[in-house]
Amino acid sequence: MIESAQLAPPVFADIAAAAQRLNGKALMTPLLESQLLNDRVGGRVLIKAECLQRTGSFKFRGAFNRLSLIPEAHIAAGVVAYSSGNHAQGVAAAARAFGVPATIVMPNDAPTIKVANTRADGAEVIFYDRYTEIREEIGARLADDRGATIVKPYDDPGVIAGQGTIGLEISQQLAERNIQADAVLVPCGGGGMVSGIALALATRCPDLAVFAAEPADFDDTRRSLASGERHSNDPNARSICDALLAPTPGEITFSINSRLLTNGLTASDAEARHAMALAFETLKIVVEPGGAVGLATILNGQFDIQNRTVVVVCSGGNVDPAVFATCLE
Amino acid sequence: MIESAQLAPPVFADIAAAAQRLNGKALMTPLLESQLLNDRVGGRVLIKAECLQRTGSFKFRGAFNRLSLIPEAHIAAGVVAYSSGNHAQGVAAAARAFGVPATIVMPNDAPTIKVANTRADGAEVIFYDRYTEIREEIGARLADDRGATIVKPYDDPGVIAGQGTIGLEISQQLAERNIQADAVLVPCGGGGMVSGIALALATRCPDLAVFAAEPADFDDTRRSLASGERHSNDPNARSICDALLAPTPGEITFSINSRLLTNGLTASDAEARHAMALAFETLKIVVEPGGAVGLATILNGQFDIQNRTVVVVCSGGNVDPAVFATCLE
Numbered sequence: 135m136i137e138s139a140q141l142a143p144p145v146f147a148d149i150a151a152a153a154q155r156l157n158g159k160a161l162m163t164p165l166l167e168s169q170l171l172n173d174r175v176g177g178r179v180l181i182k183a184e185c186l187q188r189t190g191s192f193k194f195r196g197a198f199n200r201l202s203l204i205p206e207a208h209i210a211a212g213v214v215a216y217s218s219g220n221h222a223q224g225v226a227a228a229a230r231a232f233g234v235p236a237t238i239v240m241p242n243d244a245p246t247i248k249v250a251n252t253r254a255d256g257a258e259v260i261f262y263d264r265y266t267e268i269r270e271e272i273g274a275r276l277a278d279d280r281g282a283t284i285v286k287p288y289d290d291p292g293v294i295a296g297q298g299t300i301g302l303e304i305s306q307q308l309a310e311r312n313i314q315a316d317a318v319l320v321p322c323g324g325g326g327m328v329s330g331i332a333l334a335l336a337t338r339c340p341d342l343a344v345f346a347a348e349p350a351d352f353d354d355t356r357r358s359l360a361s362g363e364r365h366s367n368d369p370n371a372r373s374i375c376d377a378l379l380a381p382t383p384g385e386i387t388f389s390i391n392s393r394l395l396t397n398g399l400t401a402s403d404a405e406a407r408h409a410m411a412l413a414f415e416t417l418k419i420v421v422e423p424g425g426a427v428g429l430a431t432i433l434n435g436q437f438d439i440q441n442r443t444v445v446v447v448c449s450g451g452n453v454d455p456a457v458f459a460t461c462l463e
Numbered sequence: 464m465i466e467s468a469q470l471a472p473p474v475f476a477d478i479a480a481a482a483q484r485l486n487g488k489a490l491m492t493p494l495l496e497s498q499l500l501n502d503r504v505g506g507r508v509l510i511k512a513e514c515l516q517r518t519g520s521f522k523f524r525g526a527f528n529r530l531s532l533i534p535e536a537h538i539a540a541g542v543v544a545y546s547s548g549n550h551a552q553g554v555a556a557a558a559r560a561f562g563v564p565a566t567i568v569m570p571n572d573a574p575t576i577k578v579a580n581t582r583a584d585g586a587e588v589i590f591y592d593r594y595t596e597i598r599e600e601i602g603a604r605l606a607d608d609r610g611a612t613i614v615k616p617y618d619d620p621g622v623i624a625g626q627g628t629i630g631l632e633i634s635q636q637l638a639e640r641n642i643q644a645d646a647v648l649v650p651c652g653g654g655g656m657v658s659g660i661a662l663a664l665a666t667r668c669p670d671l672a673v674f675a676a677e678p679a680d681f682d683d684t685r686r687s688l689a690s691g692e693r694h695s696n697d698p699n700a701r702s703i704c705d706a707l708l709a710p711t712p713g714e715i716t717f718s719i720n721s722r723l724l725t726n727g728l729t730a731s732d733a734e735a736r737h738a739m740a741l742a743f744e745t746l747k748i749v750v751e752p753g754g755a756v757g758l759a760t761i762l763n764g765q766f767d768i769q770n771r772t773v774v775v776v777c778s779g780g781n782v783d784p785a786v787f788a789t790c791l792e
Contacts, residue, residue: 455744
């Protein structure tokens with residue numbers, strides 16, 4: 135069964151409610167800092183390390199919150215999701231926490247570690263071809279067959295509200311340490327995380343500029359922000375940032391982002407790899423390519439950090455060992 | 464100038480005072496958990512991720528606390544330390560925070576990253592040969608020449624009290640999440656960290672068993688605990704765990720450890736590498752060989768975790784990229 139989309143965007147109260155539901159379930163991830171990194175870039179960088187979140191990415195927040203919103207009569211039939219891997223793991227872990235079955239539609243080129251972890255949490259994985267098949271159709275068919283509820287990766291108010299709890303934590307952590315930050319840089323695929331964070335900060339820290347960071351050839355949100363209309367990426371584009379390859383901004387996410395984001399920034403694959411190596415060296419965290427794009431936009435100079443204080447979300451760490459090893463060379 | 468050693472061991476109040484001094488200076492590191500890791504080992508593992516601490520290891524805690532205790536008339540002349548690298552970085556960062564010069568005596572085979580980071584924090588590095596020279600003598604001569612204060616790596620009450628703040632945080636984090644743990648596994652070189660943690664937990668969680676984890680051929684603390692007297696390691700022994708190569712338990716640290724530790728455990732270099740790879744995969748943290756020895760004693764079965772809940776300190780993440788890459792293979 136496909137629930138009809140609730141198209142009204144979430145509001146601040148939805149994020150506050152999500153934070154209550156996630157309390158004790160998700161980790162309050164640390165805001166990390168390295169003097170070495172600050173010296174290197176000439177400004178102050180605070181890393182919101184969502185790679186340390188349960189399942190290795192922020193996606194558990196949105197998935198768990200969304201599952202909490204499924205009516206009791208429906209949840210036993212389980213959930214269906216489509217995902218390149220991080221949402222897959224988030225939904226699998228949330229379904230396990232609720233004790234219900236999960237079926238995940240994943241691209242056949244998803245990183246091995248993401249497939250293995252999704253299965254380890256008890257989910258059934260069904261593969262599709264990222265470039266020739268439409269995952270939404272496969273997911274809808276499966277949900278129909280099984281009477282299961284679809285948990286969309288980003289364009290859903292419950293998912294956006296869950297990711298928005300990252301913004302609440304950032305505002306709280308900045309206040310505790312008495313830090314005045316200038317901006318927040320957030321990796322962006324379909325825009326669920328950045329829209330949730332922007333929504334939380336619009337209430338809690340309205341002076342903070344929020345930027346979406348995207349792979350250079352997947353800058354649909356940057357171009358859409360510039361024109362005011364949703365644009366798509368070239369279907370022939372490729373990137374190592376497997377978590378950020380959504381074809382176009384979400385409808386709900388873009389309605390928030392077009393109102394609240396300052397701008398979009400981009401980084402190349404080589405710059406993302408460099409950022410992963412720098413995070414390894416100075417912060418001791420494992421960041422996957424897509425998770426490092428925010429930091430990469432500082433290193434490539436698109437975001438000018440000189441004498442400024444910036445929060446950078448490192449959104450995930452689910453990267454195959456061989457890929458990570460090549461980034462360290 | 465060498466301060467005469469204050470040989471009385473620290474007490475709980477010294478750790479509480481250290482926590483006050485470190486508040487806002489050191490990071491309250493997270494207690495991480497991975498369902499994948501729990502499933503793999505058959506018990507519940509909570510990782511106290513000190514690799515995420517400022518300077519990439521727990522050592523900043525003890526160094527900063529020790530510098531706070533130097534009389535105002537003496538501190539301007541600076542500090543001298545000898546260290547394989549983590550204490551070096553901790554003292555360099557603490558000296559920078561106090562605005563005083565630091566001179567660090569390091570072995571000429573210290574990891575490149577540790578030397579570079581120590582220098583990046585403004586310290587002067589002087590090399591010695593780990594196997595033919597006595598670093599205490601070199602340090603004493605330098606301190607004498609410069610009127611500087613020696614900051615010992617472990618056998619000092621102020622240093623032990625600083626490291627003990629890890630134990631305070633563990634007790635607080637377990638209480639917040641309402642977790643009853645059975646044991647704490649702590650990497651051990653000279654014994655500063657494990658003695659501080661044991662001291663904090665003896666007051667806060669007296670039922671928690673505390674274990675020292677050592678490299679297989681550097682099990683001086685394990686053997687000393689068994690016999691009740693301090694034993695040394697074979698000078699010809701070698702290990703990849705560069706942070707844990709102290710020749711013998713400290714006098715003060717052993718006076719605490721012999722009273723409060725349950726036992727010593729060991730792991731081989733290969734087992735430490737395996738633990739590093741598993742921490743990469745399941746926790747998204749960068750752990751250096753010596754920092755992974757606690758986790759390694761679960762993987763090799765020396766600590767039986769079946770159906771138990773264990774806190775494992777991962778004490779540092781300062782590892783050269785090439786070494787880390789080989790562990791991922």
